[in-house]
Amino acid sequence: MPALSHLANAALSGVLTGTVYGLMALGLSAIFGVIRLVNFAHGELMTLAMYVAVVVFQGLALDPFLTMIGAAAAFGALGYVLQRGFINRYVGRPEHSQMLLMIALAMIIGNALLLGFGPDARNVQTSYQLDSFELGPMLLDKVRVYAAGAAVVATALLAAFFRLTLTGKAIRACADNPLGARVAGLPVAHLYAVTFGLGAASVAVAGCAMVPLIDVTPGLGPGYTLLAFVIVILGGLGSMVGALLGGVVIGVSEALAGVLIAPSAKSMVSFGLLVLILLARPQGLMGATRR
C-alpha cells in the first residue's frame, strides 16, 4: 500500500492535470452543449492552437501564457466566422451528418498540419518549464499550477458570461428551446456563432496552456476529441463548471488508479466512469435534468 503522502501527491497532481483537461473540454461544453454540434474537430482545433503558440514562441519569444490572450481573440473571431458562414447550416441536421462534416474538417486540418509542420514534435522551452513548487513533502509542477489557474479563470469568466450577461442568457435560452428562442425574436444564428467563437477561444487558451506540458505533433487531435467528449458528458452538457469538474474527476481517478492498480490501464477508468455516468446520471454531474 503506497504511502499516504504518495497518494496525496498523486491526487493533487491529478486535480491539477484534471483542470487542464477541463479547460480543454470547456470549449466543447459550450459548442456541444448549446449548439448541439457534434464537434469532431475539437482536438484538431486544440492542436492548431498549440502550433500557433509554438510559432509565436519561436518568432516573438512570447510565453504561451501571454499568447493565450491574443490567441483567444483570434480563435474567437475565426470561430464566429466559421460558424456563421459555414457550419450553421448543419446545426439542425441529423447527427451523423454533422459528424461527417466535422470529421472531414478534422482530417483536413490534421493533415494540413502534417504538411505544413512535418511530423516532428514541436515544443516551447520556457524557463520555468521544469520547475516545481514545494508544498511540504509534495512537489507541484509549476506549469500545471499556472495552467490550472488559467483554467479556473477561464471557467469563471465563461460561467459568469453565460449567467450574468444578456447575451449569455440569450444563448442559454437558445440552448433550452431553439424554436421558442426564434419565436421570441432572438438572433439565433448570431448567438450560435458567438458561442462557437467562445468555444474556439477556450480551445485556444487550452492549447496555449497545454503546449509547455506536451510536445505538439499533427496527430494529437483524435485523442483530445475523445477525452473532451468524455469530460463533457461526465460533467454535464452546457455547464462550464461541470466541464472543469469532469476534468478533475478524470484526472484524480486516473491518478489514483495509476497508483493503486496498473498505470497502463488507467484510461479504462475514464471510460468506466463514462459508462457509469451515462447509466446512472445521463445528464452529467452538473447538468440539468432534461426530459
Add this chain to the structure above:
Amino acid sequence: MGSVTRRQFGVAAAGTLALSALPRRLRAETGKLKVGLLLPRSGLQALIGQSCQKGADVAPELLKQRLGVDVELMNADTESNVDTARSRAERVIEQGANVLVGAFDSGHTSAIAQVAEQRGVPLVVNVAAAPQITEQGYKFVFRNFPPAPEIGRNGLVLLGDIFREAKVEPKTAVFMHVNDTFGQSMAKGVAALLPKVSLPFKLLDTIPYDPAAKDLNVEVSRAKATNAELLLLVCRLNDAIVLRREMVKQRWSPMGVVSPGSPGLYEEQFSKGLGKYADYCITNTVWFNPKNEITHAFAAAFKKRFPKDEFAFHAINASYTFDALLIAADAFKRAKTTDRKALADAIRQTNIPATDRVTFGGPIKFNAKGQVEGDASMVIQNLKGKPTVVLPKEYSEGKLVFPMPKAG
C-alpha cells in the same frame, strides 16, 4: 561483396555499354532493379517513415558507385494503416517492382509479407521487431533487423559492460516500459533474461504505462518512490520526453536512465526538447558501425543530401533502410536478372562481410527462416546533445559518463 576493384569496374562498364546497345526491352530486363519501398510516410508513424525514406533517397547513387547496380526506387506510403499497406504492396508489384523493402510497423510488415509470399516477390524487411514475422515459414521474406527479444537480450548484457567500464554498480533498479507492441516484447525478454544474466542490481518494481498517456506524473512518482538507483526504460519518443520532464519536475536523479533497446532517448526531438536534461541518457541499441568505410560514405552522402539533418539522429532508420537496399542490390548483382524467384534465391545466399555493411553486426547471412543473426547492440549515450557511441571501446566516439551527473 567487397568494394569494387578497378578490374571489376572496368568489366561492369564494358558490360553496361554493351547492354545499352541492346534493344530496349532486353536492356530493361537486366539493367535496373525496381524496388518497391513501402514506408509509413504519413499518419502516426510519419516521423519514422520519413526518416527511413531519407536513408533510401541516398541509396541509389551510392549503390551505383559501389556496386555498379542501378536501383530505381518506387516510393509508396503505407499511411500507417494496414489496409493501405496491403494495397500499396499489390500496387507496386503490379507496377513492376522486383523486390519489396519495408515497412517498419510489424502489423503492416506482416500483411505485406503475405502479399509478397503469395505473389512470389522477395521482401527485405528494413525495420520491424516482432519475432513472428520470420517464424511463419515464408520463402520470400527476409529480415536484417533483430527481433525485439534479441535486442532486449543484447541490451541487458551490455548493461554489465557499462557497469564494468564505469566501475560503478547500482544495487537496485526499477523498470518502466510502454505498453505497446515493442515495449511488451522487450518487457517479456527482460523478465525472462534477468534471472539468467548476472546483473548486480535487484529489480524493485516493473511499471507498464499507456503509450497514449498525456501525463506520466503517477508513473514517475511510483518509480521514484522505490528509491531505485537505476531506471531501466523501454519507451517511445513522445512518452520518453514526457517522462524525462516529469523526472526533472519531481527532482528524481537516479544513477542512470538506460534503455535496453527502445527508441526515444537517442532521437532528435528528445535532445531538442529537453536540452541539457537529455544528456547522459543511455540506449543500448542496434546502430551503424562507425568504423566501416561504407558507413562514412553513407554518412557523407546523407549529409550532402540533407544538410540540415544530423545523421546520428537518423542512425537506425536510415542505416537499416540503406542496408536493406544494399542487400537487394547485392543479390541483383549476383543473380544478374530481375526474375523474382532468382532474386529470392540470390538473397538467400547473401554473404556481406561485417565490414561492408552500414549497420553494426556480423556478416549479413540469412538463416533458414530468412532472419539475419548476430546484429549486435552498442551503448549509445547522449553527449552534448548528440547520440554518441561509447561502447564497445573499439568503436567508441566518446567517453562513457556513468553515473549521470545530477541535473540542474
Add this chain to the structure above:
Amino acid sequence: MTLMAGKLIGAPGQRRRRALIGGVAVIALTLPFIASSYVLSVVTLALYLAYVGQAWNVMMGFAGQLSLGHSLYVGLGAYASAGLFFHYGIGPWAGVWLAVVLCAGAGAFIGFLAFRMRVSGVQLSLLTVAFAELARIGFDHIERLGGPGGLFLRVADRSRIDLLGFRGPPAMYYYAILALVAGALGLCSFLLHRRAGYYWRAIREDEVAAASLGIDVFRWKMRAVVLSSAMTAVAGVFFAFYYNSLFPEQIFSFGRSIEIVLGPVIGGVGTLVGPIVGAGAVVLLGDGTTEILNRLGFDVPGAKQVVHGLLLLLVTIYMPNGLWPPLARALGFGPRKV
C-alpha cells in the same frame, strides 16, 4: 429517409434495371479473372467496408441508433475466432459461432444498458465508444491473446485453397466477402419486407407513436442491435483470417469505428444499397487520389489525406442524404417513398 425498394416503374425501367444489376453481377463474379491483383485487393477492401457498413446500418438505419464503437464487435469476433485457432487449432467455420455468440451477447448487453436506461443520441454514441475503448485497453492486457504485441496466426501455403482453414489465394477471400455482402443485402431486403421491417421503420420515424400502436419498442430495438453486432462479428472473423495478425490498438481503435461509419453515411444511411455504394466511393476516392497524385508526380506525404478530406467535405455539403438517393434516381431506380 426513403428506402430503396427497387420496384418497377414501367417496363423499360425494369429492363434497364435488370440489365444494370446483371452487368454488375457479371463483373463481380468474374473480377479475379479480369482485374489485376491490385484492383482485386482494393475491391476486397471496399467489399469488407461495405459489409461492416451494412451490418452497422442495421443498427442505425433500422433502430436509429448511432453506434460509434462498432470496432468492438469486429475486434471481439476477430479475437474470438483467432484465439480458438491459435490455441486449439479450431478452424474459422467453428470459430465464427463463438464470435457471433460473443458479439450478440455484447450487443445485447450494451443495448440493454442503453435502452433500459434511456440513453440515446450522442450519449449512446459515446457509450459505444467507451465500450470499444475499454475493449482496446482491456485486450492490451490479455497475455493469452498476445497483448499489445499482437496475435499472429500461422500462415500456411496460400496457393492452395483450404476452405476448412479459410486459407487460400486472394480470389478466395474476394468471393467470400462478396458472398457476405450479397448475403447481407438479401437478409436486409428480406427483413425490410417483413413485419420486422415495418416495425423498425415505425420506431425510427416516431418511437412514441410506434409504442402507442402496441409495438414492443424495446424488444425490436434490441433485435436490431443484436443482429447488427452478430453480423459484424463475421466481419471480424474474416479480418482475422485475411490479415493474420491482430493488435488491440489497431482493431478496436476509434479510427476503425469511424471508418465503418463513413461508408453508410456517404452512401446513404438507412438505404439498402447505400453502405455498398458509400464504401465503394470512399475507397475509390482514397486510392484514386493516391493514383492521381502519383501520376502528377506529387510525392508529398499527407497530401492524399487532405484531398480525401476535401472530397468528403464536398460530398457532405452537396449530397447530404448520401450518394445513393441521387444516383438511384439518375439510374432510374426511382426511390419509393415510404
